[in-house]
Amino acid sequence: MRRPLLLLAAFTLMALVACATTSTKLTSSWANPDFKGPLGYQKVFVLFASPNHNMRVQIEGAVVARLEMHGVTGVPANIAVPDSTLRDIPRLKEQLSQIHVDGAVVMRPLGKSERTQYVSTSPGYWGAYPEFWGYYNYMGPTMWDPGFYVTDTTYKVETRIFDLKSGRLVWGGMSDTMNPSDAQVAATELAKAIGDDLRASGLVR
DSSP, rough: HHHHHHHHHHHHHHHHHHHSSSSSEEEEEEEEOOSSSSOOSEEEEEEEOOOOOHHHHHHHHHHHHHHHHTOOOOHHHHHHHHHHHHEEEEEEEEHHHTOOOOOEEEEEEEEEEEEEEESSOOOOOOOOOOSSSHHHHHHHGGSSSEEEEEEEEEEEEEEEEEEETTTTEEEEEEEESSSSSOOHHHHHHHHHHHHHHHHHTSSOO
């Protein structure tokens, strides 16, 4: 009776590998009712607020690429603005004004959480086995075919979109990304999720 259990374990592992890919979803969002779409920004400043430069390059680049797919020029902070200027608000305002930036997307990592769960290789439901030895014959091998543990890591990110002409918040959202293996892929998924929400809010087409 070991073969059914081994097959079940194999299928369970395949399902977990499939689920272990990057998954990003918005958990909450808010759109400013004072702004009516479509927004029509021409040039958008993109900043991922992290001390990790490599991650900034990947995430800002992915968001810029997504913007440019929709005809909007993206301005990644890691290229357009030196860190010293990011620390100086008057200089940053002046520089963004000089290059005619009219919108800004700012993303800020808020932390991560981990959840470990046990995955049994045995079925969750044993079926109809009213006779002891039939049930035991099916159940018994689980004693020497142990399950395994998987750990999911979830990163929480805050994203805000600002209108730089007025300085006001246009849209804000919180997102969770589970098991990211690649920052660019995670950022692309996040940008898509935000775009879908903006379209649902009528802020973009």
